[in-house]
Amino acid sequence: MGNLKKAKSIHSKPIDQYTGIEVTGDFEPFEQKFDIYCRAMWDPKIKSQKTDAFFDGYYMPHAKARATDGFSLKDYAFRNAAWHVNNVIRDIEKSGEFRQEKPNEIRKEGFWDYYTSHDQGWHEPYPYENAAEATRDLKKIAGFCGIGDLGVCRYDQRWMYDSIFSMQGNGQKPQEIPKDITNVIVTLEPMDRDLIKTVPSALSGAATGLGYTFDGVSIITLAQYIRNMGYRAYATLNDSALCIPLALQAGLGEVGRHGLLINEKYGPRFRIGKIFTDMPLEISKPKKIGVREFCDGCDRCAKACPPKAIPFDAPSDHVHSESNLKGVVKWTPSAEKCFKFWANQNTDCIICIRTCPYNRDFSKLIHRLWFKLAASPFRGLALKLDDLWMDRGRLKTSHWWRPELEKIEKNDHSKRVKKRK
Amino acid sequence: MGNLKKAKSIHSKPIDQYTGIEVTGDFEPFEQKFDIYCRAMWDPKIKSQKTDAFFDGYYMPHAKARATDGFSLKDYAFRNAAWHVNNVIRDIEKSGEFRQEKPNEIRKEGFWDYYTSHDQGWHEPYPYENAAEATRDLKKIAGFCGIGDLGVCRYDQRWMYDSIFSMQGNGQKPQEIPKDITNVIVTLEPMDRDLIKTVPSALSGAATGLGYTFDGVSIITLAQYIRNMGYRAYATLNDSALCIPLALQAGLGEVGRHGLLINEKYGPRFRIGKIFTDMPLEISKPKKIGVREFCDGCDRCAKACPPKAIPFDAPSDHVHSESNLKGVVKWTPSAEKCFKFWANQNTDCIICIRTCPYNRDFSKLIHRLWFKLAASPFRGLALKLDDLWMDRGRLKTSHWWRPELEKIEKNDHSKRVKKRK
Numbered sequence: 001m002g003n004l005k006k007a008k009s010i011h012s013k014p015i016d017q018y019t020g021i022e023v024t025g026d027f028e029p030f031e032q033k034f035d036i037y038c039r040a041m042w043d044p045k046i047k048s049q050k051t052d053a054f055f056d057g058y059y060m061p062h063a064k065a066r067a068t069d070g071f072s073l074k075d076y077a078f079r080n081a082a083w084h085v086n087n088v089i090r091d092i093e094k095s096g097e098f099r100q101e102k103p104n105e106i107r108k109e110g111f112w113d114y115y116t117s118h119d120q121g122w123h124e125p126y127p128y129e130n131a132a133e134a135t136r137d138l139k140k141i142a143g144f145c146g147i148g149d150l151g152v153c154r155y156d157q158r159w160m161y162d163s164i165f166s167m168q169g170n171g172q173k174p175q176e177i178p179k180d181i182t183n184v185i186v187t188l189e190p191m192d193r194d195l196i197k198t199v200p201s202a203l204s205g206a207a208t209g210l211g212y213t214f215d216g217v218s219i220i221t222l223a224q225y226i227r228n229m230g231y232r233a234y235a236t237l238n239d240s241a242l243c244i245p246l247a248l249q250a251g252l253g254e255v256g257r258h259g260l261l262i263n264e265k266y267g268p269r270f271r272i273g274k275i276f277t278d279m280p281l282e283i284s285k286p287k288k289i290g291v292r293e294f295c296d297g298c299d300r301c302a303k304a305c306p307p308k309a310i311p312f313d314a315p316s317d318h319v320h321s322e323s324n325l326k327g328v329v330k331w332t333p334s335a336e337k338c339f340k341f342w343a344n345q346n347t348d349c350i351i352c353i354r355t356c357p358y359n360r361d362f363s364k365l366i367h368r369l370w371f372k373l374a375a376s377p378f379r380g381l382a383l384k385l386d387d388l389w390m391d392r393g394r395l396k397t398s399h400w401w402r403p404e405l406e407k408i409e410k411n412d413h414s415k416r417v418k419k420r421k
Numbered sequence: 422m423g424n425l426k427k428a429k430s431i432h433s434k435p436i437d438q439y440t441g442i443e444v445t446g447d448f449e450p451f452e453q454k455f456d457i458y459c460r461a462m463w464d465p466k467i468k469s470q471k472t473d474a475f476f477d478g479y480y481m482p483h484a485k486a487r488a489t490d491g492f493s494l495k496d497y498a499f500r501n502a503a504w505h506v507n508n509v510i511r512d513i514e515k516s517g518e519f520r521q522e523k524p525n526e527i528r529k530e531g532f533w534d535y536y537t538s539h540d541q542g543w544h545e546p547y548p549y550e551n552a553a554e555a556t557r558d559l560k561k562i563a564g565f566c567g568i569g570d571l572g573v574c575r576y577d578q579r580w581m582y583d584s585i586f587s588m589q590g591n592g593q594k595p596q597e598i599p600k601d602i603t604n605v606i607v608t609l610e611p612m613d614r615d616l617i618k619t620v621p622s623a624l625s626g627a628a629t630g631l632g633y634t635f636d637g638v639s640i641i642t643l644a645q646y647i648r649n650m651g652y653r654a655y656a657t658l659n660d661s662a663l664c665i666p667l668a669l670q671a672g673l674g675e676v677g678r679h680g681l682l683i684n685e686k687y688g689p690r691f692r693i694g695k696i697f698t699d700m701p702l703e704i705s706k707p708k709k710i711g712v713r714e715f716c717d718g719c720d721r722c723a724k725a726c727p728p729k730a731i732p733f734d735a736p737s738d739h740v741h742s743e744s745n746l747k748g749v750v751k752w753t754p755s756a757e758k759c760f761k762f763w764a765n766q767n768t769d770c771i772i773c774i775r776t777c778p779y780n781r782d783f784s785k786l787i788h789r790l791w792f793k794l795a796a797s798p799f800r801g802l803a804l805k806l807d808d809l810w811m812d813r814g815r816l817k818t819s820h821w822w823r824p825e826l827e828k829i830e831k832n833d834h835s836k837r838v839k840k841r842k
Binding site: 059060061063073074076077078080081082084085087088089117118119120121122123126136137140141144145146192195206210213214217220221222224225227228229401402 | 480481482484494495497498499501502503505506508509510538539540541542543544547557558561562565566567613616627631634635638641642643645646648649650822823
């Protein structure tokens with residue numbers, strides 16, 4: 001994982017040698033206002049009629065339904081419905097019902113701000129025998145909340161947003177998660193593989209929307225449980241802190257070339273949630289699963305990315321703009337190129353997930369065996385096998401809606417071929 | 422299914438012969454204010470300090486955590502967290518954010534009133550080729566929303582609440598679902614079998630709470646999809662209409678002695694949702710699955726019910742009070758006796774579900790075979806087999822939290838038995 005001695009900086013921590021995170025002397029904590037989606041709210045270099053239309057399109061009256069496969073009314077209707085409950089919970093605070101102390105502030109909970117739609121919990125912390133008891137209970141309940149995978153790491157100030165994005169003033173307001181929080185629970189909510197096969201399409205955004213909706217419901221439920229046991233708990237999705245370094249520290253996987261986390265159960269196909277808490281919990285161990293070495297020799301996502309936002313070269317601390325984290329050696333995609341493509345096609349894009357060799361159904365033994373091969377010195381063979389046997393191509397959206405059409409079209413095609421013969 | 426000719430009344434409909442619903446001349450549509458939970462709000466015969474404490478207990482500061490197995494702080498903490506997101510969505514309207522036209526009215530969406538937390542849909546109905554296309558798409562999307570089973574029936578005025586409960590005036594306000602709605606989509610959200618094994622306990626209420634939470638999220642998402650396709654859609658849980666007759670008409674099962682629906686996939690273990698819509702849809706066929714005949718010869722739920730609320734005799738149109746539907750021949754439990762037991766133990770009770778021979782995991786072949794046996798003339802044998810082999814007893818809640826304790830206690834017990842020998 002690179003030369004750790006060379007990279008050692010005052011910002012490094014002992015855990016970095018287990019996660020493979022290399023922090024340099026140039027490290028600076030991230031200001032959320034520079035997140036590409038936040039910049040689309042205020043930065044004229046990013047914000048445009050197209051980016052406005054992109055966001056508006058998540059509401060039906062503004063959906064740009066058209067004849068192109070993947071962008072029909074049905075595709076937008078499902079995508080926007082998939083996001084809907086997430087939007088409702090996200091915007092609750094706007095009403096002032098749940099945070100009467102700040103009725104006029106615009107929050108976007110789960111994206112800009114942590115969730116506040118909580119009821120009062122128990123008045124004193126439950127006296128667990130030990131962290132093992134609390135962790136066992138938490139994991140049991142997480143399963144019932146629908147959480148796919150879960151790890152715990154220590155609170156790490158480095159990955160907290162230094163300031164939170166605000167639509168007011170200069171776009172910054174103070175971080176609200178208290179610094180004396182001790183632990184971070186990191187959760188994964190899987191996304192559907194078949195929906196993702198249709199990317200680029202408005203339809204594939206339904207996988208993302210459902211991911212966010214159920215991730216939000218799960219972590220709010222779990223955070224309410226922790227509050228009900230008398231501890232503090234702040235449920236967060238993309239807000240408040242960087243997800244990936246925390247997920248690495250919580251032992252949930254490794255980062256791939258596309259800059260996304262790769263997990264043993266779900267590959268690159270999930271949403272991340274985080275709960276900041278002072279509940280005493282056992283800390284998970286970071287785990288190397290062979291992704292870094294595999295991605296070193298694989299460029300399938302970089303090749304497939306239409307705007308060429310994913311780097312072909314080795315991990316470095318090069319940043320494309322202020323939307324990237326400074327002072328960490330890693331594969332860093334260009335947020336500008338990526339988001340511009342989203343805005344141009346009027347929906348989000350995850351072609352990098354569709355084409356990733358780790359985008360497999362690991363509930364099946366054959367794919368778990370492939371994972372072991374990919375983590376072994378025979379990783380070159382694993383990639384070859386993937387090239388040969390896995391279909392990384394796009395599934396026509398009309399075929400997603402009606403799988404029987406695929407067969408009919410194939411038959412038609414072979415009939416035509418036969419005729420020609 | 423009784424003597425249909427005798428029972429035929431002006432309220433009967435042709436579909437009744439397929440559902441087994443017998444409507445007599447005494448039939449009256451139900452006023453929601455007489456629902457037992459609504460009466461607990463206003464009727465001095467029902468409302469008491471205990472019923473108030475029952476409802477308050479769903480919020481942690483009022484939870485009556487105690488040393489009794491099943492009623493510890495952990496049990497209440499999980500139960501109340503399980504309900505939490507449902508409560509949040511239920512109370513959204515209170516803020517006036519989503520229904521600014523009626524900001525001061527108290528609604529409880531999903532319980533007293535239909536859900537209103539919707540965004541604007543598409544401006545005109547999508548021109549489906551036919552109802553088959555719309556139904557195929559709907560079922561596909563329902564699966565992604567997490568819906569366990571789904572059927573469609575025609576709108577039936579008989580099962581609509583004649584008036585909706587209101588905390589104002591005489592407890593009645595007009596029904597708001599328009600009468601020109603054509604179809605009702607009925608959905609099932611399964612509840613967890615192991616949690617239910619612990620009933621009576623506060624913990625088992627977590628199965629109910631999670632059921633409501635995920636049922637609510639699912640049907641709001643699905644209703645938003647229908648709106649996004651340009652049709653009207655009103656998502657409802659317990660509100661607006663009687664669930665069970667609509668579920669029967671939508672082909673989702675048959676009613677058991679305990680008055681609950683029994684379904685082929687989930688037995689008696691689920692929450693019901695309903696979406697009222699004018700989307701053109703294929704109508705499902707009601708289906709006899711042998712429950713009526715089986716329950717005729719089984720009284721396990723009636724025997725197990727602590728307050729003896731479930732009838733031992735044959736279906737009749739006897740009503741215990743105004744909380745029962747008048748003029749329908751069926752097994753009718755006493756809502757008063759049932760709810761009084763709930764209030765006394767400070768949580769809901771579903772011992773009737775725990776002890777029902779249909780409370781099985783029908784994902785397993787052996788239980789599907791049992792279902793066939795129970796639907797055959799050998800139903801008496803099916804009941805005997807259930808008596809012999811199925812554990813209908815209560816699982817200690819401490820063993821739910823720590824399954825390994827069960828083994829330790831059993832070992833201790835056998836050691837003691839050995840010592841005595």
